[in-house]
Amino acid sequence: MPSSPYMCRPKAILQAILQGRGEAPVASHYTYSLFRRYSVSASPPNEPLPSASNGSLPFTLQATIVLARAPLLTASPKKFESEYYAYQARLHRALSQPFPADFYFKKGSLLERRFNAEERAREQVTFGDGFGISTKLDDIPSDEEALRLQPRETDADKTNNVRDLNRQGERTLYLLVKSSKASGTWEFPTWEAGTTQPLHTSVQEALTASLGPNMNIWMIGRQPIDVLDTDARKTFFFKARILGGKPEIHSNSFEDFAWLAKEEVQDHVNPAYWTHIDSLLPRV
Known part of the structure; x- marks a missing residue:
């Protein structure tokens, strides 16, 4: 041929x-x-x-960025998961060989007594009171301050500050902006795009110009993840992650912004818009 x-x-x-x-x-x-x-x-x-x-094009060409913040914390285990892990821990400790403490620690040393105290605490957590090696704990230095964990609920969660990236540590958050038009609708940041450069470059430049340069953004790909196609408008969606920083409104097109979880996004956007973007957002 x-x-x-x-x-x-x-x-x-x-x-x-x-x-x-x-x-x-x-x-x-x-x-x-x-x-x-x-x-x-x-x-x-x-x-x-x-x-x-x-x-020129016979329709309005737009680019939208779905900017997400990944979860900061592992998800809290559910009741079944907690019971499963507790059962596995009891089973493991019951079947495992005793730890040869006399080989690793000098008899009567502080390290041996510290290990015995920690082992006793682990035995009690696993099997309940009455288990574990008896040891005197009064003269062992406490590590309570060094081992104290930070609370999973932050100040932003307590005050419901939707502008703070530190809220909802277990969930993925998405950046929504409120239009300064009379409608005042909430949606992902969207801008009109020209025909002189690729859309993924255009949306990055528009993001910096509208919401400031103080955000470290990673564009996941150059190809759009979805398109909202109407007779008069075609809107391409691009996915990105924020690695640091915070947005600051530098455009008259936006009135406010918020970092929201998926179900909160549904409460803010109109039903028709949500029907289209629902499949784009994971449940985590």
């Missing part, structure tokens, strides 16, 4: 078609994909291609 310079190259084919029609090519990779949908898949054979003169 003779080879063709345009074989398996839809972008080059579209370039040639546009130049043959006397129209300017479009730079964005995602715009090529949109034109390919119109020219190859969606349009009837006799329907003309959408105009690409001066990089």
